[in-house]
Amino acid sequence: MLSTLKLTLVESLRYRGFLGQWSWLAHRLSGLAVLLFLIIHVWDTANATFWPEAYSYTVEIFKWFPFSVGEIALMAAVLYHAFNGIRITLLDFKPDWWRYQRQSAIVVWLLFAVVFAPIAISMFSRTMNHCNTLAAEGLSCWTFPTP
């Protein structure tokens, strides 16, 4: 199984496909990344009901600087997966449009860049604000929260 995984990763990078191959890889990796966060997030949020003390603590871990940066990556994954998903759905139901498959992949990457850039700047500045607020209290957003 590990050899299959290694083969997949190596061959995905070695395969000299066109743009569609990178869209396919990005769609797959972003989907898996979002699912990983989703599972953690859903079980953590359920704690708000079942174990409120634990929730109050874990929500602080989400504000830890490396995690905040991870959330910007999560935003990127969700946005790319959403936009590329629309493209896949449109092409699945409109086979006539397959001739534009290359152009549509470029449109998705451009749309993603245009939408994600301002959101990323906003999220990063909020993160820096949070760090500055903590710094004013003599604390650091780099310190891993303790219960």
Added chain:
Amino acid sequence: MTTTRRFERQSNFERYAFLFMRLSGIALLLLAVGHMLLQHILRDVHSLTLQAVQDIWRSWGWRAYDLLLLLFAIVHGFNGLRQVIEDYMHDQRIVRVTNAILLGLVIVTILWSAVAIFNFNPDAVMAVGE
């Protein structure tokens, strides 16, 4: 003389799975992207606390929104994982076992979280929160 051919009746499962991925994808475009923009742009996750959850889940509208998001996202995500695994696993026995595990995880996750959303008591938490 007639020739009889035996063939296994094809299940429609993959056809429905295919349709579900597209339709839930459209729903998630609103629900999931909406949730991300709401939490990170309109609100600020850095001010997220148990108190904030109380304010949001006091409304049954937001609970319904989160329940829909939960259902679509978990099923969409786990079905995607199933497809990825089936691409790389060729031993049908292992595929059947992993699929059974994934289905179990889907059911347990949805039940646990749905019970959490329904049973959340915004006033009871107030005492614990601070």
